[in-house]
Amino acid sequence: MELTFLAIKPDGVQRGLVGKIIQRFETKGFTLVGLKFMDVSKKLAESHYDIHRERPFFASLVEFITSGPVVAMVWKGDGVVASARKMIGATNPLISEPGTIRGDFGVSIGRNIIHGSDAIETAQREISLWFKDEELVDWQPQISTWLYE
Ligand code: DAT
Ligand code: MG
Secondary structure (H helix, E strand, C coil), rough: CCEEEEEEEHHHHHHCCHHHHHHHHHHHHHEEEEEEEECCHHHHHHHHHHHCCCCHHHHHHHHHCCCCEEEEEECCCCCCCHHHHHHHHCCCCCCCCEEHHHHHHCCCCEECEEEEEHHHHHHHHHHHCCHHHHHHHCCCCCCCCCCCC
């Protein structure tokens, strides 16, 4: 089944939004596969945001994501990559729809609370960058038959 990588950024952690954010993905029906609370090294941050290396905001992005602990997660489910992106909302919280995480909790593009992989291939790259194989748990929630036909 499809996997995605999500990370609650330092602002989400500092603002005490970890529980609320995790709850949204749990109640939606996605399955938690990996979870760790961690500091992010400059090397990991630069590698994670490699595609933005030439953008003017790259340095501040790396500084921000390394400025405090983050919650790194892997979630599983049918269509989880695109669905999680919808639940997260547009990059700029000021234009993210209400009901999305960024739309409900944020006001600034440089403090947009959470990262989510933008495609299945990106998710695979990000999961292997952030997690070792043995840190991912292969399990089926017992309520699966009530979530999936
Ligand atoms: P997303 O996080 O929605 O996938 P992205 O991949 O385009 O957005 O950019 C990665 C992060 O970089 C984003 O979450 C916030 C920051 N960012 C993007 N565009 C920016 C901009 N124009 N000014 C400042 N920060 C920006
Ligand atoms: Mg992105």
